[in-house]
Amino acid sequence: MAKQGKKELVLTPLEKCPTGIRGLDEVTFGGLPRGRPTLICGGAGSGKTLLAMEFIIRGIRDYSEPGVFMAFEETAEELTKNVASLGFDLDDLIRRKKLAIDYVRIERSEIEETGEYDLEGLFVRLNSMIEEVGAKRVAIDTIEALFAGLPNEAILRAELRRLFRWLKDKHVTSVITGEQGERTLTRHGLEEYVSDCVIFLDHRVANQVATRRLRVVKYRGSVHGTNEYPTLIDEHGLSIFPISSLGLDYAVGSERISTGIGRLDAMLGGKGYYRGSSVLITGSAGTGKTSIATAFANGVCRRGERCLYLAFEEAPSQIVRNMASIGFDLDSWVRQGLLRFEAVRSTLYGLEQHLVGLHKAVSDFRPAGVIVDPITNLTAISGDQGEVKAMLTRMIDFLKNHGITAVFTSLTEGGNAAEQSEVGVSSLMDTWLLARNIEAAGERNRLLSVLKSRGMAHSNQVREFLLTDQGIQLADVYVGPGTVLTGSARLLQEAQDEVQAAGERQKLARHRRELEQEQTLAQAQLDALRLKTAALAEEIKTLASDEQARLVAAAREQADLARVRGANGTKATLEKGNKTHVNKRKRP
Amino acid sequence: MSTNARDHRAKTSGLRCDVKSTSSGSWDLRLYVAGATPRAIAALENLKKICEEHLAGKYSIEVIDLLKNPKLASGDQILALPTLVRKLPEPVRKIIGDLSDTERVLVGLDLRPR
Numbered sequence: 001m002a003k004q005g006k007k008e009l010v011l012t013p014l015e016k017c018p019t020g021i022r023g024l025d026e027v028t029f030g031g032l033p034r035g036r037p038t039l040i041c042g043g044a045g046s047g048k049t050l051l052a053m054e055f056i057i058r059g060i061r062d063y064s065e066p067g068v069f070m071a072f073e074e075t076a077e078e079l080t081k082n083v084a085s086l087g088f089d090l091d092d093l094i095r096r097k098k099l100a101i102d103y104v105r106i107e108r109s110e111i112e113e114t115g116e117y118d119l120e121g122l123f124v125r126l127n128s129m130i131e132e133v134g135a136k137r138v139a140i141d142t143i144e145a146l147f148a149g150l151p152n153e154a155i156l157r158a159e160l161r162r163l164f165r166w167l168k169d170k171h172v173t174s175v176i177t178g179e180q181g182e183r184t185l186t187r188h189g190l191e192e193y194v195s196d197c198v199i200f201l202d203h204r205v206a207n208q209v210a211t212r213r214l215r216v217v218k219y220r221g222s223v224h225g226t227n228e229y230p231t232l233i234d235e236h237g238l239s240i241f242p243i244s245s246l247g248l249d250y251a252v253g254s255e256r257i258s259t260g261i262g263r264l265d266a267m268l269g270g271k272g273y274y275r276g277s278s279v280l281i282t283g284s285a286g287t288g289k290t291s292i293a294t295a296f297a298n299g300v301c302r303r304g305e306r307c308l309y310l311a312f313e314e315a316p317s318q319i320v321r322n323m324a325s326i327g328f329d330l331d332s333w334v335r336q337g338l339l340r341f342e343a344v345r346s347t348l349y350g351l352e353q354h355l356v357g358l359h360k361a362v363s364d365f366r367p368a369g370v371i372v373d374p375i376t377n378l379t380a381i382s383g384d385q386g387e388v389k390a391m392l393t394r395m396i397d398f399l400k401n402h403g404i405t406a407v408f409t410s411l412t413e414g415g416n417a418a419e420q421s422e423v424g425v426s427s428l429m430d431t432w433l434l435a436r437n438i439e440a441a442g443e444r445n446r447l448l449s450v451l452k453s454r455g456m457a458h459s460n461q462v463r464e465f466l467l468t469d470q471g472i473q474l475a476d477v478y479v480g481p482g483t484v485l486t487g488s489a490r491l492l493q494e495a496q497d498e499v500q501a502a503g504e505r506q507k508l509a510r511h512r513r514e515l516e517q518e519q520t521l522a523q524a525q526l527d528a529l530r531l532k533t534a535a536l537a538e539e540i541k542t543l544a545s546d547e548q549a550r551l552v553a554a555a556r557e558q559a560d561l562a563r564v565r566g567a568n569g570t571k572a573t574l575e576k577g578n579k580t581h582v583n584k585r586k587r588p
Numbered sequence: 589m590s591t592n593a594r595d596h597r598a599k600t601s602g603l604r605c606d607v608k609s610t611s612s613g614s615w616d617l618r619l620y621v622a623g624a625t626p627r628a629i630a631a632l633e634n635l636k637k638i639c640e641e642h643l644a645g646k647y648s649i650e651v652i653d654l655l656k657n658p659k660l661a662s663g664d665q666i667l668a669l670p671t672l673v674r675k676l677p678e679p680v681r682k683i684i685g686d687l688s689d690t691e692r693v694l695v696g697l698d699l700r701p702r
Contacts, residue, residue: 105665112696115631115685120622121654121666128658150668 014221017065017137017173020058021051022359023240027225028216032197037164037174039194041186042201047212047233048177050086051201052139053079054237055175057088060098065136068129068172069101072145076101086237100129106149113151119159123166130172138167138174147188164193185217196220202228211350214240230352239356241394252276257368257405260299261292263463263474264433264448269456273431275368276403277454278396280426282410283435288446288465288472289409290314292433293371294323294330295472296407301333305368308361309341312377316341327471340365351378351391358395362402370399374409375425392425430454435465438486445487448474464490615639615647616676620666622654627686631670634687642699672696 016030025031032038032055040048049071056067071079079101080090093099102125129135143160150156167174176194178186185191191198198217203210212231216224230241256271265272273279279296281289300307311319319341320330333339342361344354362370372395378388392408399406408429426432431453437444446465450458463474464486478485478493485493619635621628632651639647654661654669664673664682674681674697683696694700 102662104662104667106667110680110682112681112683112692113685114683114692114696115688116627117668117670117685118627119667120669121620121661121671124622124654124658124669125661125666128661146667 016222017059018063019055020062021054021238021240022236023229023231024051024214024238027214027229027240028197028219029223029225032173032175033219033222034173035168035171036196037167037176037194038197038199039176039178039186039190040199040201041178041180041191043180043203046180046201046203047231047238048201049074049079049141050083050233050238051199052141052175052177053083053088056099056137056139057083057090057093059137060093065173066098066133067100067137067139068126068133068135069099070126070129070138070140071101071103072106072140072142074141075103086235097133100133100135102126102129104145106145108149108151111149111151117152117155119146119156119163122159123163127170130170135172138170138172139177140174141177142179143176144178144186144188144190160190160193197222201231211352213352230350230355232353232356234356234360236360239359241352241355241359253403257303258299259292260295260297260302261472261474264292264295267450267459267461267463267474268431268453269458271456273405274455275405276400277405277430278400278428279405279407279431279433280410280429281407281433281435282412282426284412284437286444287435287437288448288467289411289435290319290373291323291326291467291472292435292448292465293373293407293409294319294328296369296405297339297371298323298328298330298333300367300369300405301336301338303368304338306337306365307333307339307369307371308365308367309339309371309373310358310361311341311343311373312345313374314343316343325469326467327469340367351387354378355391355394355398359398362399362404367404370404370406372406372408374411376409376411389425393428396425396428426451440486441489443487447477447486614676615643616650616674617647618650618652618664618673618675620652620654620661620664620669620671620673622669628670630688631672631686634690634693635672638687638690638693638697642694674698 015034016025016028016032017034018025018031019028040051042048053069056069059065059067069079074082076090083090090099090101094101104122104125126138130138143163146156146160147153164176176190178188178190180200181187181189185198185200195218197219200215200217202213202215204213205211212233213228214231215228216226232239232241253275255275256269256273257275258265258272259268273296281292283289297307297309309316309319314322316334320334323330330339334341340361342357344357358370361367375388375392378391396406408425410425429452432451434449434451436447436449438447439445446467447462448465449462450460452458462477464477466473466475475490478490617635617639619632621631632649635649639649652660654666660666664671664680666673668684670684670686672683672687672693674683681696681698683693687693691700695702
C-alpha cells in the first residue's frame, strides 16, 4: 500500500482540489492538495471561517463534492445566517444531503477529567457526517477551541495528530482553521500537524485603509505563488487577486476599433486603436481627456458592444450631462444596458479593492471597453507611486488578458513636463495621446497629438481639438513659417487667406472679361470688312456689265450711223431717236 | 455489583448496558463509549462501583455506544470518550476519562464538595 502510494507520487503530480474561490486556485495552481489537510491561519476577522465555508459550499455547487463543516465557534444557525448574505442557502444544501454541519461546543467548567480518555467522540461525529453525505471535503473551524476546553494538552496533541492522519486516510480534502499566534502561525502550533499546505490570511490597516491579503506559506509537492495577494470579501464571498500573474503571453489580435473620433482614427493609421490594447490620454486640467475617453465609449456602444466607465472624479449623472453638451447621448446607452458607470471616490477603498471592483465588474458586465477616468486619483490612496504602478500594471494585465480595450486618462500637473505621465505607466501603454492647452493671443486652445502608438503608422501631426455641439472635431492647425496657429489666430489667418484668394479670383475674372470684349470687338471689325468686301465685289460686277452694255450700244450706234449715211433719210431720223434713248440710259 | 441492577449485554460491544436501579430515577447517568475498548469497559466498571457505593437504589445508567448510534454524540456535545453525563439531577455535568480517579468522579457528580 505504502509502496503503491510512493509510486503514485513519482508518476503523477499532486492531485489538486479546486476551491472554486475566485483567484485562490490560480495562486495555488489548481487548488488545495486533494485528500490532504490544509491549514488556514490568520488573525481575528481575517476571513478564515469564510474561506473554509466557501471551500465547502463551492465544492458542493461547482464540483459536486459534498462537504462537512464542523464548527467550534458558531452554531449552524449563526453560520447559515452569516453566509445567507453571500447568497448561500445552507438549509437547502443540508436538506438535499449535500452538506452536514455540526456545532461542537465545549465548556471547560462543565467538564471533570478523571483518568484516561481520547477524542473518539469527535472522530465518531465527523465520520458519521462524512458517511451521511458522502463527503469529499471537510472543514474544521476552529479546532483550537479544544485547547481552551480540554485540560489535558498532551492527550489533545496526540489526538490532533491522529485526527489529521485519520482525515488523510479518509481521502477527504480538509481545511482546518487556526488563530494566528504571536510568533507562530497558529497560537497552538497546529502547523506542526498540518504541513501539506498552509495558507495565511492577513488583515491590516495602512493609511486608514484596511487591506486583506493572502499568502500561501507552504505547499508541499507543488509550486505556488509566494507573494501576498490582495483579498476581498464582498457580497460574492472571498476573492483573491493574483498580482504577479503578469505573464506577457496574452493573445494579441490585429483587429482595430474606432476611437469614436473619425479624424483620430485617421491619425492612428486610419483605423483606430488595436482591440485589447491600452490607451493613455494625458493632459493637464481641461484639455479634453474625458471627452476623448467618452468618444471612445460612445463608439463602443454604437457598435453594440458594452463599455464600462470607472469614474473616480465625477458623478455619472454629471458626466452624462456634460457629454450631452458635445453631442454624446450617453444616457440612452446606459438605458440600453451598453454603458455602465462605476463611480466611486478613489479614496474610499484601498488599491486592491479598486482592482477587485474592476475584476468583479468586468466578469459581471463583460465589456469590450473600459475607461478609467482618471488613474491619477489613485495616487491619493497611496502616496507610494510604486504601489500604484503595481496596481495599474495588474489592472492593464487583467484587461489585456480579457481582450478588453482600456482607455486611461491621467492628469498632469500644470508645472510638469507635458510628456510625463503622472504615475509612470506610459511604458505599459500601447497608445499614448497627449492633450495640451496652448495659450496665445488671449485664448486657450486644445491640441491633440499621438505620442506613441505601437504597431501602427501613426500621424506625427498636431491637431486642434474642437469640442462642438456636434461632437469632437479635429482641425488641422495652421502651420506657418516658424509658427503654429490655433483658435482665432488660425481662423484669422484662414480668413486672410480666403480674402487673398478671393481677390485673385476677381482679378482673373476681370482680365478674362477684358479679353472677351476685345475678342468681340475684333470679330465685329472682321464682320464689317467682310461686308465691305462684298459691296465692292458687287460694284465691280455692276461696273463690268455696264461696260459690256456700253460696248454693245456703241457698236449698234456705229452700225446705225453707217446705215444712215449709206441709205434713205427717214430711216436715218428713226435711227437718231433710238440713239438718244440709249445715251439717256447710259448716264443716269 | 448490585443484584437489583438489570444487566444485559450489548450485541457487539460486550458491554453491560442500561444498568437501572429499581427505585427512583433521580440520578440519570449516561455513559458514552465507542465500542468495547478496555477503557470503556473500565469506565463502566468504575462507574457501577461508585454508584453502588454512593447512590445505591437511586440511579440509572444508560450506556450509549456511539459506534452504533453516532448521531447521539452531538446531542450531549460529546467529544472525549468515555464521557459520563449526569443528566439528572441538574445541572448537567460531564466527566471524561475512564473514571479511575474515584475522588474526581465524586467531585464531578457533586457528591463531594469541590
